[in-house]
Amino acid sequence: MTHKTRTEDPVHISVSEASFRDPSGFVFTHDNTLYRQVNTSYRDAYQALIRSGLYEWLVNKSMLIPHETVNGPVADEGRCWRIIRPAPIPFISYPYEWCFSQLKDAALLTLDIQRAAIEHGMCLKDASAYNIQFQNGRPVLIDTLSFERYTEGQPWMAYRQFCQHFLAPLALMAKADIRLNTLLTAFIDGIPLDLTSALLPRTTWFRAGLLMHLHLHAITQKKYAANPPSETGKTAKTRYISKTGYTGIVESLRKTVQKLDWQPGGTEWGDYYNDTNYSDNAFEEKKALVRQFLAQARPGDVWDLGANTGVFSRIATTMGTPTVSCDIDPAAVEINYRQVRQQQETLLLPLLLDLTNPSPGLGWDGNERDAFSRRGPADCIMALALIHHLSISNNVPFDKVARFFQTLCKHLIIEFIPKEDSQVRRLLSHRADIFQAYDRQHFEAAFAGYFTITQARQIRNSDRTLYLMQARGQ
């Protein structure tokens, strides 16, 4: 379900670059609508999904993306059995962009789906974290073709994948370092278990779930890696697994995931709003200006970059605008997501993103997972209290910042913070001030090369200025 596609028919049909591993079917777009082709080889499993009642059960609980069967278009006639049109996902995000609780909720959803599937005589044949997306503030399985009939005795074919995609990063984030989720960008099929085992602290050997599913799992993988396949193409020793045992594996994984926890706090900007010394009046004034600029721009969607815990993102969502709320700080994103979950907010998607090193294109040919910049442009970007981080902390000249934003949005709401501001002074307190061009005049001159500045308003009781701009050529 990605916007990036390879062209099959230059006029009409584009097959998703991420949809090639599973022979059951694939995703394609036609006239900006997303479809999924179900191949003939998957007919029996699809019919079982529907007839068992599992599809209806999962869709009613918003655990699986709903779809409609449609007459066409057909992307690959030779293999096609049916075309379905899934409900659209407004913004595609990836596990390495999720905070701890987002990944944990996605893991628990996967296990709950597997649980329900077993009760309906089905099972999940894969457990990829990339099959989960966030819709209306909650995780949802987007791959309708992930199911097959369950036969007593079979192993869970996706057990290893679940451990690599979910359990390994969650354990590393909770027990070693919250930033280790970034390993997911280095390994497209989840974090290798031997690496996970090596990075986890020794105390995790005394946790039954982590011991079994990660440490011993890594050892058995290594031990049997060189086990030659038998004539039938299977490994020599494959056990018959009873349904009780099969269910036991899922329940054990669920308990292990459920026990993992991470509490935000102590990271760089987690307490930003309490730490800032600009007045409550200025803060309220800034909120009012942002609301006014949003009402003027009337965007269809907003990306709030450097959103912290999402205070300003929520101005957009309360106006009914779907908003992606990005921040570099895992604690801020965690707090933001917990609020989404607690308040059952449907329009806000918090994401972890380092703007100075945004998610690149990953996977086969660098095209399986879209770069962050390829998922735009957004109707409106908000860059509040951000420019000093880009231009001073990261030494990016104004011109580059302006050019970057111009490729990503139509409207830009951006705040300029001068050197006199306490937040900028803090950044300069231990380094030489080499930023002679860091002032409002140079800022406006640089941005005027890429945007039309339609509003420039000083935030009262502060030395900051808020701008509304429109990208040139949009």
Next chain:
Amino acid sequence: MRKNFQLPILAGLGAALFIILGVAPPAHAYLDPGAGSLILQGIIAGIAAAGVAVKIYWHRLLKIMGVRKDDDSDKK
């Protein structure tokens, strides 16, 4: 009441070798499940199943001895 698998699994780790080997039915998944992962699943599933069986019989024993009255704990 949901089954508690974790403790029986841990308690049964040492008994893994005594689980009877069988042959799994053919699977048609497109993923490589990994040889080591399959072996480990067999062990964990065997222990889980044995643990559940022990738990059920333990509760029945307690009931027979009159230590515990009827409840839902062994009906699942």
